[in-house]
Amino acid sequence: xxxxxxxxxxxxxxxxxxxxxxxxxxxxxxxxxxxxxxxxxxxxxxxxxxxxxxxxxxxxxxxxxxxxxxxxxxxxxxxxxxxxxxxxxxxxxxxxxxxxxxxxxxxxxxxxxxxxxxxxxxxxxxxxxxxxxxxxxxxxxxxxxxxxxxxxxxxxxxxxxxxxxxxxxxxxxxxxxxxxxxxxxxxxxxxxxxxxxxxxxxxxxxxxxxxxxxxxxxxxxxxxxxxxxxxxxxxxxxxxxxxxxxxxxxxxxxxxxxxxxxxxxxxxxxxxxxxxxxxxxxxxxxxxxxxxxxxxxxxxxxxxxxxxxxxxxxxxxxxxxxxxxxxxxxxxxxxxxxxxxxxxxxxxxxxxxxxxxxxxxxxxxxxxxxxxxxxxxxxxxxxxxxxxxxxxxxxxxxxxxxxxxxxxxxxxxxxxxxxxxxxxxxxxxxxxxxxxxxxxxxxxxxxxxxxxxxxxxxxxx
Amino acid sequence: xxxxxxxxxxxxxxxxxxxxxxxxxxxxxxxxxxxxxxxxxxxxxxxxxxxxxxxxxxxxxxxxxxxxxxxxxxxxxxxxxxxxxxxxxxxxxxxxxxxxxxxxxxxxxxxxxxxxxxxxxxxxxxxxxxxxxxxxxxxxxxxxxxxxxxxxxxxxxxxxxxxxxxxxxxxxxxxxxxxxxxxxxxxxxxxxxxxxxxxxxxxxxxxxxxxxxxxxxxxxxxxxxxxxx
Numbered sequence: 276x277x278x279x280x281x282x283x284x285x286x287x288x289x290x291x292x293x294x295x296x297x298x299x300x301x302x303x304x305x306x307x308x309x310x311x312x313x314x315x316x317x318x319x320x321x322x323x324x325x326x327x328x329x330x331x332x333x334x335x336x337x338x339x340x341x342x343x344x345x346x347x348x349x350x351x352x353x354x355x356x357x358x359x360x361x362x363x364x365x366x367x368x369x370x371x372x373x374x375x376x377x378x379x380x381x382x383x384x385x386x387x388x389x390x391x392x393x394x395x396x397x398x399x400x401x402x403x404x405x406x407x408x409x410x411x412x413x414x415x416x417x418x419x420x421x422x423x424x425x426x427x428x429x430x431x432x433x434x435x436x437x438x439x440x441x442x443x444x445x446x447x448x449x450x451x452x453x454x455x456x457x458x459x460x461x462x463x464x465x466x467x468x469x470x471x472x473x474x475x476x477x478x479x480x481x482x483x484x485x486x487x488x489x490x491x492x493x494x495x496x497x498x499x500x501x502x503x504x505x506x507x508x509x510x511x512x513x514x515x516x517x518x519x520x521x522x523x524x525x526x527x528x529x530x531x532x533x534x535x536x537x538x539x540x541x542x543x544x545x546x547x548x549x550x551x552x553x554x555x556x557x558x559x560x561x562x563x564x565x566x567x568x569x570x571x572x573x574x575x576x577x578x579x580x581x582x583x584x585x586x587x588x589x590x591x592x593x594x595x596x597x598x599x600x601x602x603x604x605x606x607x608x609x610x611x612x613x614x615x616x617x618x619x620x621x622x623x624x625x626x627x628x629x630x631x632x633x634x635x636x637x638x639x640x641x642x643x644x645x646x647x648x649x650x651x652x653x654x655x656x657x658x659x660x661x662x663x664x665x666x667x668x669x670x671x672x673x674x675x676x677x678x679x680x681x682x683x684x685x686x687x688x689x690x691x692x693x694x695x696x697x698x699x700x701x702x703x704x705x706x707x708x709x710x711x712x713x714x715x716x717x718x719x720x721x722x723x724x725x726x727x728x729x730x731x732x733x734x735x736x
Numbered sequence: 737x738x739x740x741x742x743x744x745x746x747x748x749x750x751x752x753x754x755x756x757x758x759x760x761x762x763x764x765x766x767x768x769x770x771x772x773x774x775x776x777x778x779x780x781x782x783x784x785x786x787x788x789x790x791x792x793x794x795x796x797x798x799x800x801x802x803x804x805x806x807x808x809x810x811x812x813x814x815x816x817x818x819x820x821x822x823x824x825x826x827x828x829x830x831x832x833x834x835x836x837x838x839x840x841x842x843x844x845x846x847x848x849x850x851x852x853x854x855x856x857x858x859x860x861x862x863x864x865x866x867x868x869x870x871x872x873x874x875x876x877x878x879x880x881x882x883x884x885x886x887x888x889x890x891x892x893x894x895x896x897x898x899x900x901x902x903x904x905x906x907x908x909x910x911x912x913x914x915x916x917x918x919x920x921x922x923x924x925x926x927x928x929x930x931x932x933x934x935x936x937x938x939x940x941x942x943x944x945x946x947x948x949x950x951x952x953x954x955x956x957x958x959x960x961x962x963x964x965x
Contacts, residue, residue, distance in 0.1 A: 419750060444754045445878045448761035453754050467765075469871075666776060 343373045351380050358388035411474070411491030417484050419443045419456060431491055433470040452476055456487050465494070473498050503673055510675030514557055514690055518550035525550075553689075560691040564674065567698035574616040574702055578726040581611040581645050581652065588624035592632055600638040603628070607645040612726040613652050619699045620723075626692045627656045627719050635660035635716065651705070651722040659716040668709055668717075672697040696721075745810050749819070752802055753878065756823055756830070759795045760874040760940075763830050764867055766792070766837035767933060771863040774844040774926065777852070785841035792834035799827045815947075822947040826877075829936040829943070833870070836929040836936075843922040843929075850919050857905060857923060862898050862930045869895070869937045876944045885944035888937060889953075895934035902927050 350362045361384060362377040402423070405412050411428030415421055421438045429435070434446045444453070451464045455478040463477045473495045479488040525543040533539045566572040585605055596603055613620070631641040635658040642657040663671060667678035675690040700707040705723040712718045766785055773782035803823050806812065812820055869888050876884035903924060910920045946952050 418746075419754070442750070442753075442878070444757050448757045448874060448878070450758035450762050453758050664775075 340373070347373055347377055347380075350377075354380060354384045358384045358391055360384070409493070411489075411493070413443070413489040413491070414486065415443050415456065415489075416486045419453075421446070422486065427493070428491055431468055431470060431472045431474055431493060433468075449476075452489065455489060471495070503670075506676065507674055510677070510690065514675055515554070518553045518557075521550045522547055522554075557689045557691070560689050560695060563695055564691060564698060567695070567702060572698075572702065574619055574699075576614055576616050576703060578612050579615045579617050579620055580609070581613060581654070582607050582609055584613075584617070584620050584624060585643060585645075588621055588628055591625050592628050595629070596632045596641070599632065599635075601632050601635055601641055602639075603632070603641045603643065605643045607643070611645050611647065611652050613723040614726045615703050615705075615723050616699075619703065623696050623699050623721065624654075626696050627721070630692065631656050631658040631660075631717075631719070634658065647725060648722060650725055652725045653720060653722045655718050655720045657712050657716060657718045659712065662711055662716050663709065665711075668711070671709060672707070745806075745812075748802070748806050748810070749816065752799065752806065752820070752823055755795065755799050755802065756826055757874055757878050759792065759799065759827065760830050760870065760877070762788075762792055762795070763833040763837065764870045764874070766834055767840070767863065767867055767870070770837045770840035770844065771860060773841055774847065775860065777844075777848045779845060779848050782841040782844040782848070786838050789834050789838040792831055796827050796831040799823060803827075815950075818947050818950060822943045826940060826943050829939045833933050833936050836933050839929045840926050843926050846922050847919060853909075853916060853919055857902070857909070859902065859923065859926055859930065862895065862902060862927065865891075865895050865898065866930050866933045866937065869934060870940075873937050873940045873944060876941065877947075880944075880948050882945045882948040885941040885948070888941040889945075892934050892938040895931060899927050899931040899934075 347362070354360050354362060361381050364374075364377075402425070405423060405425035406427075408425070409427055411431045412423060412425045413421070413428050414423035420440055420442050422440075424432075424434065424438055432447050438446050443456075449466050449468065451466045455462055455464060455476060458478060461478050463475060465473065465475045467473055472493055475492045475494050477490045477492070479490050481487060525546045529540065529543050529547075533543060563572065585607055589603065589605070592603075628641065628643065635641060640659050643654070644657070645652060645654045647653075663678050667676075670676045671678060672693045674694045677690055697707050700721050700723070703723060705721055707719070707721040709717055709719050766788060769781055769788075770785045772778065773785060803820050806820055810816075869891055872891075873885060873888045875881070876888065906920050906924050906927070910917050942953050
């Protein structure tokens with residue numbers, strides 16, 4: 276371009292010199308302003324003048340092109356920084372080539388912009404998909420820096436900040452996870468995470484050289500249910516086998532002649548009866564539970580004054596409490612009325628108070644207290660027995676779960692009482708739970724919906 | 737070629753860092769498992785802890801080898817050199833924590849052969865404090881956070897204090913019922929193990945401060961009068 280412009284000016288200067296014969300030499304500046312001029316007829320002067328004019332015009336052309344390029348460079352830099360911007364069409368209106376260059380830059384910018392937008396969309400889509408799934412997804416690059424960490428993975432690993440681009444080791448230190456990252460083959464391992472989650476981690480695949488994708492599956496609930504199921508099967512067979520074994524042994528002994536021995540027969544028969552009763556109780560409880568599970572257990576929910584309910588429940592337990600020297604203290608006001616099925620509430624209270632009496636020490640204490648708690652009434656049954664160890668506390672409401680199997684079987688329970696209590700309370704829109712009492716013992720609590728209006732208005736039952 | 741070497745070097749440093757942090761985590765898990773074995777009177781879990789200690793010992797050898805190899809082949813300087821020399825000390829403390837966890841598991845096995853004590857003496861609070869500090873120092877290590885490491889050093893005083901009070905409680909128990917001595921002694925030993933785990937964690941914290949700030953704070957009494965008490 277520069278060469279073409281300079282040639283054009285030189286040809287023009289020579290043409291002027293040759294046609295006019297007399298040459299006017301002009302001294303000009305960059306902008307072609309005449310600084311000085313003189314005329315000469317001498318042929319060499321014409322050549323000099325032409326040369327001077329050509330050089331001046333060439334310089335002018337170069338400077339003009341350089342200015343356009345500088346301007347183009349500046350706007351191109353803006354476009355490179357922000358591909359949504361464009362080079363304005365007014366740039367370098369005199370230079371075709373520069374204008375064409377600007378157009379190509381615009382074309383490239385548009386292309387880059389389209390790619391950026393597509394990439395951004397992909398990224399949003401990817402993270403939306405990743406966040407939407409229950410499995411944890413971790414992607415790291417070859418330096419083990421985090422490229423992607425979806426919501427599920429954040430939850431399982433207990434990461435709250437935004438860790439993209441940070442080294443994974445700053446957030447997770449599970450040894451097995453890093454062994455998976457180092458392993459060449461895809462592999463799976465199960466780990467206990469610090470957040471309490473039990474997870475199966477699978478190294479999915481390599482990507483972008485040495486980058487890795489790991490998938491985390493939360494198996495906490497599944498493993499817990501497996502344990503509950505396993506324990507249930509083991510416990511139910513144990514609970515049923517023991518009385519059946521006694522019945523069979525006693526019956527066999529009776530049949531083989533003991534029935535005629537007045538010294539032994541009554542004891543064996545009494546054993547038969549006691550164990551048959553025990554089996555019947557377990558079966559009745561199991562039947563109740565299965566009805567509750569199936570929603571077939573009929574509940575007749577009405578207004579039940581708590582004081583009366585406590586008194587009724589206590590009549591069933593008094594003898595046993597007196598035999599063990601356990602003192603029961605009740606704190607309840609007359610105005611506390613709950614919405615419950617009277618029979619179910621009695622079963623619940625008898626069960627909980629009976630447990631408290633059974634498991635507190637000889638000459639121990641049991642406190643029963645009821646108080647309003649918002650729209651509900653809270654009942655707490657507190658004892659000063661040995662209490663329940665942390666690891667058992669959350670499982671005592673499971674069927675046949677025994678915190679201390681030898682002791683509780685001696686106490687004569689079926690192992691289903693608390694499980695029934697939980698189902699009954701929940702069927703009446705209540706909640707039940709247990710927490711440790713200080714300094715010793717346990718507090719079993721339940722909350723049932725309060726019945727509106729004063730107790731005096733309750734219908735006679 | 738130069739960039740290739742530097743990439744390999746940074747890969748080695750990253751591996752060393754990850755090995756140290758995950759080894760620390762393994763030791764922390766061992767402490768938790770040993771305490772659970774003690775609490776649940778779980779022989780199987782206690783034996784598992786004793787068995788897994790060999791894995792931490794192996795890790796120590798691996799990390800040593802890796803650190804020495806980096807020293808020999810890369811001749812690191814400045815912060816890299818500090819990191820590698822620190823890792824040689826770090827790994828010893830972590831390995832000792834693993835040994836102490838195995839020690840707790842052995843005491844658990846002894847106690848499981850004896851009937852349980854009537855009164856529950858809760859060592860879990862002490863164990864939780866020690867583990868919390870261990871996790872905090874590992875955080876400080878991976879995040880190169882000297883302030884956090886300093887907090888761990890200060891927090892060690894609480895462990896010593898709790899240990900002393902538990903020790904007194906256990907002794908008082910023996911004084912009231914001398915027959916329980918065979919069951920209480922292993923428990924005092926568990927207390928001692930936990931207190932020493934706390935000391936090793938404090939060492940780790942001092943090593944982290946050295947790595948980050950290049951100042952050796954070992955064997956220096958704090959000027960803060962409240963921390964001296």
